[in-house]
Amino acid sequence: MAMLVARTARAEVFLAPVGGRAFVFGDSRVLCGAPPPGWTLEAGGRALRPPSVREAIGKVEELTIAASAAQCANAGRPARAVATGKLPVLERSSVSLYVDEGRIEADGTNLDKSLVSWPGESNRLESDTCSLSPETPGARNPTEHCIWSVSRTLPVDPAASPVRLWPRGSLVAPDAMLFDEHGRVVAPASMSVTPKKVQIASFLPADAAIDVSAGFGLLPIAHPDAVADVECRGTTCRLEGGQLRVKAPPEGVSQVEARFTVAPGVVTKKPGPVVSKIAILRCPMEPVSGEPFRGLSSARVIVKLGASCARDVDALRFYTGTRSVDVSDKISVHDETYAVLSLGSVDASHITLTAVRTGSEGAVVAIANLTTRIAPSPRSVLEIPGYPGVDFVPYNREAIVHLPRVEGGELVLLPVEGVYSVRRENNVTYVQGDRNAAGLATFMFAFRATGLPKPLSEVNLATFLDPLQRRVREANEPAPFGTSTRTPLAEVLCNDADGKPFAVPPGDRTSISFRQRSSCRLVLHRERISERLGAQRIHVEIEVRQLDGTLRSEASVNERMVLRHGTEPRLAWIKGVLAEYDNVVVRLTHENDENHYLGGEGLLSGAPSLQWSLIFGTGRVRLYATSAIPTGLYRFGGGAGSGALALNFGVLSRLTWVNRDGKEGVLGLEAGIMAFGLTGPVSTSGESLTQVGAVLGAGLSIPIANASQATQAAINLHGWLEQAITTTGAAGVAPRAFIFGPSISIGNVGGTF
DSSP: OOEEEESSOSSEEEEEETTOOOEEOSTTOEEOSOOOTTOEEEGGGTEEEOOSSGGGBTOEEEEEEESSGGGHHHHOEEEEEEEEOOOOEEOGGGOEEETTTTEEEEEEESOTTOEEEEEOSTTEEEEEEOEEOTTSTTOSSOOEEEEEEOOTTOOSOGGGOOOEEEOTTOOOOTTOEEBOTTSOBOOGGGGBOOOSEEEEOOSSOTTOEEEOTTSEEEEEOSOGGGEEEEEEETSOEEEETTEEEEEOOOTTOOEEEEEEEEOTTEEESSSSOEEEEEEEEOSOEEEOSOOOEESOSSEEEEEEEOHHHHHOGGGEEEEETTEEEEEEEEEEETTEEEEEEEEESOOSSEEEEEEEETTSSSEEEEEEEEEOEEOOOOOOEEEOTTSOEESEEESSSOEEEEOOOBTTEEEEEEOBTTTEEEEEETTEEEEEEOTTOOSEEEEEEEEEESSOOTTGGGOOOEEEEEEEEEEEEOOBOOOOTTTOOSSOSEEEEEEOTTSOEEEEOSSSEEEEOGGGGGGOEEEEOGGGSOGGGOOEEEEEEEEEEOTTSOBOGGGOEEEEEEEOOOSSOEEEEOOOOOSTTEEEEEEEEEOOOTTTBTTGGGSOTTOOSEEEEEEEOOOSEEEEEEEEEESSEEEESSTTTOEEEOOOEEEEEEEEEBOTTSOBOSEEEEEEEEEEOTTOOBOTTSOBOOEEEEEEEEEEEEEEESTTSTTOEEEEEEEEEEEEEEOOOOTTOOSEEEEEEEEEEEEEEEEEO
16 A cells, blocks of 8 residues: 655665665764664764664664764754665566556565655655565565556656665655665665556547537547557547647547557557547537535536537437436526536536437537535524524514525525525525424525526525424514503503593503593503514503502402404403502513523513503592590680590591692691580689580691591691580680690591592
8 A cells, every 4th residue: 555755854764774784874974872772883983783683674763963972962963774674676677567557566586575666746755565476475486576556647658767666664765875785875776666568558538528619629648658649530630738639520420539559668458559439529518507516316517508509408418427317497698508407316426427419329419527526514593683593483573594605606595385485685594484384394405606697696506404403483572561652562541531541651650530540441552562573471460559558459460461463452451449549550571481582581580561650549638527536635724714634525627738649748727526524524723624615726647547548547636726615604714725635536538629
């Protein structure tokens, strides 16, 4: 098997046969350090004797040499020493080169495991090891017959042979120094391999064809330097720059015969001239769509046809080998004719496309050689703008498809009816699934060649399937409930006094007339929600609380619902407002579900998207009646009419202000009828203080239960002017007095204005 060796070597290479004499390094150089095992240092370190045992053959020893021992430390240079077998000797007359078969055969001695080398590509040497023919082992004749595998591109001129012979175990390098058993340098020319006989198989392939549509044709031939002369029957031909130039024969001639006479020193398998038949092609056929893909059942190629083929494509049949190829389309562009050929499944790395004219006994009129390439396995990525890549095909909106690049053309996503549709705009591909599709979708791509004029650039040259399968489902994006102001997606509507609806602004508290409490409703505008946003999973909360903050649980709503685009809105009427200044809070929240929503992980958990707060009461002044039970009043009415009033009872009317939240002011104007001194108290002078009087004044009131309700309980501090209605008639008791003190009141019956 051929071995590649670097053209340039960093270290010198010394090759010496085992058992040979010492060789000198040259230029009075010396070996630095001890010699390798088995090697012997002589002449004061300037010569090195190779080992004497065969086991050392082929072992590479690393050396360091310098101009003198003093320079070893700083100026030493690397070198290599290799023990080889005995120098091979060829019988020059036996060397044969079989060019087309890629081998050299020769007889000689010491050939076992010997090597030959020749220049290869990329500045490297190629080499191969000798294989003895089977008859050689055990034969009495000491001559050995050896076979080496070599390049099929070696020159057929023996004088130009670059092949060199090496002994067994050699390290092949361009500048290696080879020594004989006497320690003398072997000249490279003495080891050259010059073939005595060069054998070739043919100059042209068996299916050779030439296009003569231009009046002549040029056909490359193998080993042009081995041709002494050539002639063609049916036309004229000659060698021209390593090619065979053939003049177009008469119109009816479909094949010519070329007879090659070989140069001296070159032989063929059969004696005499080498005869090759060449098919005459009169229709140029040029592939223009690039290398077709192999391993697919849908491979196509576009060929450009000229001359008579362009005028009569229907009379042509196309083949790859013996398999027929269908013409899927014929296209004319700028007076040029193109044929789209369906190659079908192609497995070979190279194919020959042949055009045959029907009705002329299968005459070949055009041939094109094509190199195929491996079909890619494209994977696409779907993106919905503003969100990371998605793993499904949305049916309610378009997604962008990012397609991989393929050399020589572009991939185009093909629509699949009933599964998904495709739109392309400004070099961006969009896909949208079919709403009725079920199961998984597989993307189908077409490969199209770039750089061709339309409609050639729109021909599908191959189709591929994306290895990924995707579900077709709805893409759900959180609807902007809280940002739509002109056409809100959700709103709370109430009617005014004239019955006209108005929108309650979200956020701030809004005062609504208590009379309009039955007109308020939550409106979810399904008709305004775009279908591209998909299904909305929302949480609706409606809380109704009394003035004191107590929840009216029977009137509250806490529901989860799915909201989709529709033709009519959904309504949720607000109920359970029973008393003035009941507070209603309406909340609308997206469910934090990242598996449902695109970008759902960015939703704030529990944070409402919209919130409305309504207060059902608009009055700012309240007048109400309450019953008061003062237990610690004191009457200031002169010496005979002053004293403590332990137990009292009466009915009061109270006028106070009300804030926006419905809470009464602490201070209010009071008037009423009170019965004082029910336990029979007496004044400091011993007079009875029991009487009924009208009172007018002010009071401080703090509700302690059921605020603003009929059963309100409050503690109070009063300051009244009293006008007696009934008295005891005792002398010295004044009909007017000032009353001051606390009380407990129960009840709150009245209204706000």
